[in-house]
Amino acid sequence: MKMSGLLNRRSNDLAGVVGAVRQVPAGAPAPKRLGGKDVVVLDLNRTSAATARALVDAEVAAVVHVARPGEEMLPRAAFRILAGSTVPVIEDADLSGVADGTRVRIDEGVVYAVKTDEELATGREAGSADLLAEVDAAESSYVESALAHLANSTEFLSIEHQLLLDGEGLPEIDVDFVDRHVVVVTGSESSKEQLADLKPFIREYRPVLVGVDGGADLLRAAKLTADLVVATPTAVSDEVLTDGAVLVVPADRDGRAEGLERISELGIGATTFPAAATARDMALLLAYHGGAEMIVATGEARGLENAFGASSSPSSTMVDTTVASRLVHAEACATLYRSRGAGIGLALVVLAALIAVAVVVLMRDSAQDLLVWAVESWNSFALWVQGLIR
Structure with a gap:
């Protein structure tokens, strides 16, 4: 055998x-x-x-x-x-x-x-009995977590509603967000890959780049220059702090901020941002109230699966709601950009084909016939490309 x-x-x-x-x-x-x-x-x-x-x-x-x-x-x-x-x-x-x-x-x-x-x-x-018992317990735990999270989010809203609604309390910084695209890079595990996928988008649109805590080091590692860094000074490298980006340091509402000693030692300037929010949420609010046209954020997408977990901040629930009309997740942005890029590539192929046909027509027909054909073809082509980009 x-x-x-x-x-x-x-x-x-x-x-x-x-x-x-x-x-x-x-x-x-x-x-x-x-x-x-x-x-x-x-x-x-x-x-x-x-x-x-x-x-x-x-x-x-x-x-x-x-x-x-x-x-x-x-x-x-x-x-x-x-x-x-x-x-x-x-x-x-x-x-x-x-x-x-x-x-x-x-x-x-x-x-x-x-x-x-x-x-x-x-x-x-x-077994079946075990699974049913586990899912019943999970349901109770999930609802309890949601109620606690929403209670904390409501408390945050009561404290920071002026900041959320009108931008009251935002620090004045030398970064122009008006009508610009903004990419906010966080230090989460998924941000590195998402940032790599966003590279073509960044090359074309030249957005304002914002590094949040470890996300500032990710930008630097990707050979991209941050325009703004929102970070606790002890959470980023000296190179990030001294690269020349505008630096905003998160602070408690009473003004206390961690790591200011490091700023003094390096001899650089920084602006504190007193608020009961995370650094990521501060970055989103700065861009939103600064007049950004679109804000692309890296990190884990927020959905019902992770909305009420220990890793979700109550401030993020309210901030994401505030900026929702302009907020796009990095994965969605990269996907849309790839689709658009593929359409433009196809358009260029069609344009090359039109040029080739024009050469044939030129060799065979009169210049006047060629001109009429070229105008009609170009108009059709232009309308088609506009449809791809919209």
Whole structure:
């Protein structure tokens, strides 16, 4: 008997379920052609009811729930749908780094590689009763967190409503935001990649660049010069502080600010911004009340999944609402710009084709015929390009 036959026989004789890993990105629909030989790895906190039903209908071998680090369970319908099915659900087994197609065996919550029988992750199988109890508890916790967060946001509004509505208390700074595009770069983990995606947009529009805390160092690392830095001096490098950008230091409402000693040691100037808001929110308010046409912000997108968590600031809820008419998330901006860029590229290809046809017509017909054709073609082309850019 061949060795491959022995291996297959051995994997089939061992306890548990066997299948090939299928990684599903957060929020993505269920892949096509799922079946009983697939072990689907996803974040059920960001899985729609439609995707969960597709997994059940496909009778996949198992579902491995990999939540974001430190994130609590959200009361998503996907948990209830899977709880009402026969599909095994494995929790706390991190298979996010396991490649698509890897054959695994899952037995009592422990995940093994079929090829080597190496233990890849240890979790636990959540039965239907466990899942239902967990999602009920998650629902109560979620609502309680939302009520507490909204109460804190309302308190912030009562304190800072003049700042939010009219910009009262904003420091005067030498940065011209009027009718400009603004890119606010935060120090979050996702900002570095988002900033790289925004490079073409930045090259064309030359927006005002604002670095917030660690985001100022990200701008510098990307060889971009910040126009404004809103940061606690101890949160950024000396190079950022001395690059020549306008520096705004967040302060408490009583005027106390951390790290001013460092400013004095470096011999540079800075303006304090006393407010009960985060540095990121201060940057957004400066741009908004300064007359910015559009504000692009990097960092994690705010949605119901993370709106009331420990990482969400009550001030951000109110500030985002204040600037909502001009605020665009970096990922959305990069996506729209890529689509626009593709349209313009196509337009240039069409223009080249028109020129080529013009040469042919010139060789064959009279100059007058060519002129009439060229005017008509150019008008049609111009209208088409305008439609792409709008």
